[in-house]
Amino acid sequence: MNQPFVSLCPEISRADALTLMDWLEDECVTRHLSDSRHVSRSIQQVINRVQLPILTHLFNQGGRFFMACDRDDVKVGFVRLVKAGPNCEMVLVIGNRDNWGRQLGASAIREAMKLAFFEMQADKLIAKIHPDNARSLKVFQRCGFLLESQTIGLKCLAMTSERYLRLLREGAAGYADNIHITEIDQARLRNLLAFGQASASFELAHEIERAIVVDPRQMPRDVVTMNSRALLQLDEDEMEVALVYPDDAEDGAGKLSVCAGIGTAILGCREGDAFDWRLPDRTWRIRIGSVLYQPEAAGDFHL
Incomplete structure (x- = not known):
């Protein structure tokens, strides 16, 4: 399986924040994101209020925030991980529509699972997705997430640490090369x-x-x-x-x-x-x- 390279970079610069603002102004990007207007407004307030080149500590309040970078270290999206008790909730956005369909989302999910289960020691990783967001539903399911619950306006997909470790050991977690x-x-x-x-x-x-x-x-x-x-x-x-x-x-x-x-x-x-x-x-x-x-x-x- 030839997957594109994606890394999750914890440092958030002022330029990154401006890039996020551009992504969140795209209706196609924000259509299925909950409270995207509030997020955009919060980022704008941070940019206007704090005159610092690095804003990592502000973005990490209440969770962990990462810029998703491709092989050339170009920012292609972001991942947010919020730990609540033994579980962790994940939000993933691939920001530029030109990058959709390149499997960058799947690569970012695999990196997020590594962080959630091995660094943050989560028992379960959860993704809450709008039922109409077929692209996100498909990519999370392709990465091994299972439907846990659903309402009219939300589907909750989950990956447990036990299931992730089993997929990892069986070579079914999507990593291209065996070691x-x-x-x-x-x-x-x-x-x-x-x-x-x-x-x-x-x-x-x-x-x-x-x-x-x-x-x-x-x-x-x-x-x-x-x-x-x-x-x-x-x-x-x-x-x-x-x-x-x-x-x-x-x-x-x-x-x-x-x-x-x-x-x-x-x-x-x-x-x-x-x-x-x-x-x-x-x-x-x-x-x-x-x-x-x-x-x-x-x-x-x-x-």
């Missing part, structure tokens, strides 16, 4: 997360859950496992790296922690894999050129 980890690495990484040794680790938790688990002696030789060394291509630059646990990380020496950034991105990937990954500064194209050393292939099962 592989050993049974030993899986156990060690889960312990790492359980004891709070990994900061900003929801991405790693997600990768562990979606990975195909392999006996160390049966691991293909071209997979990046823990303590492997690999030659990567980052956009146009090449670099040799080692994938290590946090205590062994040295960025200057090319020893990348599995708990963050490129380290999380390459875990379980194979030679020739190429994909986009959002880092704090921007989106990068990462390609696994070759696996130079793999403990399992070398018989170093103690590492």
Whole structure:
């Protein structure tokens, strides 16, 4: 399944707020959004009242707000996640009508599920959709949401954490490329997360859950496992790296922690894999050129 790349960026700039205003002035965009006029008015008040270049803290009042960005870091929509008890409600908008039909919504939903279930620890993710909004209903259902309840003016679709994890482990959650980890690495990484040794680790938790688990002696030789060394291509630059646990990380020496950034991105990937990954500064194209050393292939099962 070839899905377009979408990342959810938590920083909201003044320029982003103006873009949101433009989207919310389009009747086709706001037709099925509840209270869109109030939202538009609130954004306008923020812009007029606060003379700051970054407005993230204002947009995050009462929930989490993200700009949805494409591969070129162009803002294509927004996602809002509001936690209420064990459940989380999601609002998704793809703002420019020229982007409708490109499956950007499905990619944004998958990123939102990752955040809701792995970072916000929600038991259930809910989307409340107008019955006439056939496009939104279709995309949420395609992502695995099930109809939970409905009234004349609203359909409530839901995804539970249990269902999401099952889809993730079965490879039915819409991620294009499989990754592989050993049974030993899986156990060690889960312990790492359980004891709070990994900061900003929801991405790693997600990768562990979606990975195909392999006996160390049966691991293909071209997979990046823990303590492997690999030659990567980052956009146009090449670099040799080692994938290590946090205590062994040295960025200057090319020893990348599995708990963050490129380290999380390459875990379980194979030679020739190429994909986009959002880092704090921007989106990068990462390609696994070759696996130079793999403990399992070398018989170093103690590492």
